[in-house]
Amino acid sequence: MLEKNYEVEKEKVLELIEQKKFNQLKEYLGRINGADFPSIFEEIDDEDVLIVFRLLNKEKAAEIFTELDSDLQERLINSFSDVELKNVVDKLFMDDTVDIIEEMPSNVVKRILRTVSDKDRKIINEILNYPDDSAGSIMTTEFIDLKENMTVDEAFEKIKKIGLKKETVYNSYVLDKNRKLLGVIDIKNLLVADRNQKISELMDTNVIKVNTLDDKEDVARIFDKYDYVALPVVDKESRLVGIVTVDDAIDVMKEEASEDFEKMAAITPSEDGYYKTSVLTHAKNRIVWLLFLMFSSIVTGAVITHYEQAFAALPILVSFIPMIMGTGGNCGSQSSTLVIRGIAVDEIKTKDFLKVWWKEIRVAVIVGIIMAIVNCIRILIQYHDLQLGIVVGLTLIVTIMISKSLGSMLPLICKKLKLDPAIMAAPLISTILDTCSVLVFFNIAVAIMHI
């Protein structure tokens, strides 16, 4: 339903530009939702984008600007006059300004910083200095601050005066004269209160807050847990310096999930999207793990060579290698994925490792026996060889038990050692298990078949 609009809207915009019906265009643009513009801009010329921008009111232009691709942002800034640039930057919220600056080359950054006030420049530089993964780096400095001796009426007066310039009015923050955070008050509580009640009676003093240097992923988890729409960020002296809003927390969650997907596929996580990452960077992000995993699988190769005699005597053994290695790898990565995800969503804790292992080992026994029986039957039908069936069946049971144990324990061990559990995902687990599976297989084969 929502997807279809863009094409119609884009056609209409282009038509009005071509016919130079700018008044009509201006009126039409006003009716389009800000978040739809990036899709509309996707395939129209920069010059036309510039025309559209000049027709938008300042607030909307700024809102849309933050949503654009950083390449387009850069090209637009280069086309803007100084006055136009100032108009846009003035209407941006601080966190968006910082986001844009982070993506721009230094000459553009200089131009942007020239348009802002000395005070704002200082704030921007401070936010830029917070580490990339900190709460400080994603916060905005526009929030509503109240005093505890204000009445509800006075609070509404203040909100009415400054509300439009603040990123959110849903929460207000009560500060003392040193800007220390005393409490928080939800707009709901202000709205249902009596006009002359004191803020101090209404505010919630049990404030969940984060520190500027807290990990932004922890901040996102707090949003998830407490269902907030904004969280206050304080500095070391408990002074309120900014807030993080829920939309930024959602971005962090999305980014975090993407990073985990990449790590779990043996890719060094990339800051940018798929298209924005260059071919060379893509290659670099992938080759490191490939080389590492290649060397590990050479070990498996060496193990196989060690049993050259066995498969020289019975070449059919070799044909089972892919199935046994594949099953071991898949079983291991099933367990490791569940545990890695369980750790990420805070369900599985390192102290529970025995509980997890006991669960996995029981799953392994069930899965192992089924896989063994199915294979044994197949081998009996195909090769009429019960001994071979027993060798493969036993190998599967042992391999699956090892796989599920290692698959579930290694991420927890990583977590315990303060390493990222996600490195123990499918690729590394599979490679480790390849060697185990082949060892188990040939040892069982040699023992039972006396080859």
Add this chain to the structure above:
Amino acid sequence: MLEKNYEVEKEKVLELIEQKKFNQLKEYLGRINGADFPSIFEEIDDEDVLIVFRLLNKEKAAEIFTELDSDLQERLINSFSDVELKNVVDKLFMDDTVDIIEEMPSNVVKRILRTVSDKDRKIINEILNYPDDSAGSIMTTEFIDLKENMTVDEAFEKIKKIGLKKETVYNSYVLDKNRKLLGVIDIKNLLVADRNQKISELMDTNVIKVNTLDDKEDVARIFDKYDYVALPVVDKESRLVGIVTVDDAIDVMKEEASEDFEKMAAITPSEDGYYKTSVLTHAKNRIVWLLFLMFSSIVTGAVITHYEQAFAALPILVSFIPMIMGTGGNCGSQSSTLVIRGIAVDEIKTKDFLKVWWKEIRVAVIVGIIMAIVNCIRILIQYHDLQLGIVVGLTLIVTIMISKSLGSMLPLICKKLKLDPAIMAAPLISTILDTCSVLVFFNIAVAIMHI
């Protein structure tokens, strides 16, 4: 910082219960954040939990109740008197009531439904009837509705009167006399407006809304895109029936990511968490894919058997199978993971398949050449055999190019065929590529080495 509190809080609660200092306990409980209770309850007896519940005020008791594990909820309901149950249910928001009902056995459901009014029972039954993955199933029916001819002052009067019973006051919805949705208004715009302005002048008529039957994952994506805190849900006749709030959208996103992780590790996604899923269900969720992948890898085994002569003549070839299969599988799953994730976050679209393929093929050439050179050098050093080095090197280049092509294209083909792209993740891709890699390897070996 936040983690440490639970232990201290739990100790204090238990101490006060033991000493029967209930007044002090009541006062202490009031200071604990609602979202912290589930962690505090984790290791205390049901009877003590019940004592705590009886000391909480009704709103807080209801808020905490929604956050508890469904097993504990059930045990508590069974301990509640009818009056206590009614007190909790009365204070629940509709979406939370429905969530709880969905997890309870039928006798508990009957008790809950007996405590609610006829009107509420009808609404609950309606929400229960929406498909599990629909917007209707996650919406709540408590929202603020205004009329277009109201003044701002009248709107505030209404919000003051009914606000506390509504899940959010951040947005209000303007309805006509048939309850059709005319517009939406953010509390910010009400707060900064003049007291006697009409709602019709202030409301945004360009409302992004969803239908009761829309996929809840699409709803979550709209939240992400438009940065809303609530979205209106309308029925087929455009009447407003409920709203979805951002916290529920976050839950959907989390669930969706977990499902994708599971699918990508060859696991049938589970509705419940790791611990709540029984060993048998875990085994069932995993065995289906394992059996399927096992049969596919038998094909690879058959291919290897076909080249028995080649490795009988040169057994060292066998030792390269794990490395070549592993590299092919890893390269393929790198590409498929990036594409699957790109599709999930709406960055990669099916129409871009050529753009994606061209990017992957260039990455493949770079990665392939590096892997080939490294391997060739290793083989020269280890075996002093240039021919073998060339065979392995060439195999790697061809395999990696095939892997990256298939890895990137298959998820897009799935998407085009309206199948879930995530099924083309690591396990299936690796198994498909195993056969390809082995075929490429032996064909090149036979051609170059004349064996």
